[in-house]
Amino acid sequence: MVHRIAYCGSDEKRGLSRAVWPLVVALMLPGCGENIYNELKLMPSPTVYVDGDLDPFNNRSAQQIQAHTQLFYATDRRVAGADDKQAFYTNERGIALRTGVANVKMTPPAQDWASLHRITLAGERDIARTLKVSTVHEIGPMPFSSSDENGMPLPEQVTRKAASIFSKSIDRQLVLSGNRDVFIYVHGYNVDFEYPTLVSKELQHFLGYQGAFISYNWPATPSRLAYFRDLETASATRRNLRKLIEFVSDSTDARRIHLIGYSAGSRLVFEVAYQIALQNQVSGTRRARLGQVILIGSDLDRTYFIQALADGLLEGMDHLSIYMSGSDAALNISRMVFGRNRLGQVAAEGEVSPGIEDLLIAEPRLSLIDSSNAPGVDLGNGHWYFRSSPWTSSDIFVSLLKGLSPATRGLARVPGSALWQFPADYPDRLKSALTAE
Secondary structure (H helix, E strand, O other), X not given: OOEEOOOOOOOHHHHOOOOOHHHHHHHHOOOOOOOOOOOEEOOOOOHHHHOOOOOOOOOOOHHHHHOOXXXXXXXXXXXXXXXXXXXXXXXXXXXXXXXXXXXEEEEOOOOOXXXXXXHHHOOOOOOOOEEEEEEEEEEEEXXXXXXXXXXXXXXXXXXHHHHHHHHHHHXXXXXXXXXXXXXXXXXXXXXXXXXXXXXXXXXXXXXXXXXXXXXXXXXXXXXXXXXXXXXXXXXXXXXXXXXXXXXXXXXXXXXXXXXXXXXXXXXXXXXXXXXXXXXXXXXXXXXXXXXXXXXXXOOOEHHHHHHHHHOXXXXXXXXXXXXXXXXXHHHHHHHHHHOOOEOOEOOOOOOOOXXXXXXXXXOXXXXXXXXXXXXXXXXXXXXXXXXXXXXXXXXXXHHHHHOOOOHHHOOEEOOOOOEEEOOOOHHHHHHHHHHHO
């Protein structure tokens, strides 16, 4: 139970019958989680940490780090009741956006801070470590929630108190970490509440607990057959994510808000960033302080993306990075489903028209990053490469922590293309870049 607290493609699919197609999708389009949802094997340490080029903890002591390790969450899942199978939140829509703090434990646990530091920076670990959500403490529903689960208005005193506690808790985290950035991770489909919470804790840890981290857990369904249902649900939760971003911008001391969207969740992040950009044009001001927006394994239509660029998508953020891979089997199947190549796939030579290519090359606020050459990118179905590839995770973390451009963090531009790739000597180039900083 949740404890509430108050404290500070193509035409390939035409050859498949309608009866066979759902089975193909179920078998070949694995989701973002696994069958065991409240368990996650700790990802490999990013190369930049293993090589000693960057210490995400900034040489801080255990006491200094432990003071700001809270993982915040925001979810519009329905609160689990006594008769529900789920421990904290169900897989059904809850309408209201509720915030809180999730606690995660590692098994086997680190003996002390020095041990945990070694685990974080280790190239090879002597034993596998797994993460599990242990407790969840809900702060309460946010005041911008349209209603409760039953469609009834939420008591103002409840939402006002929750908003105050949530904003003050974030500000406390920002002060103690010495970093005023807020990071929000948005997961993909086929997961319950716990799994993206674990991924968020993992990302927060490898970011050195800098700033404040929020796991945005929209009500995806832990079923491989729920892909289209989850896509619709992701669209239905756009308002809540946008209002959360606006709330953090208006009610906390955050300097910037970085968004990390994965798979189907990248659609949600994209749509919200698009809405914010259009609202900024109407108001003439930049209300939401979006910093970096990162889309990974994005299942988004490319034409729609180009149209959004023409509408001023990039005016609402500091920078947009799109990570792609030629080994992403999940997006290959999505291309077959929709009949068009996806944004997270690497375009074939000549696929992008010269005019569009020139526009993409000329835009300094846009980075198209091909991870195909990075070790570990093709593990499994090749869709989780931001966790399985130490080079890719290094690039993401260095980008978020240092704000360096692709060229200055070791990537190489493909001649005549808007794409950036990982060269064979990427670790050496990254080391040189950080040394020269």
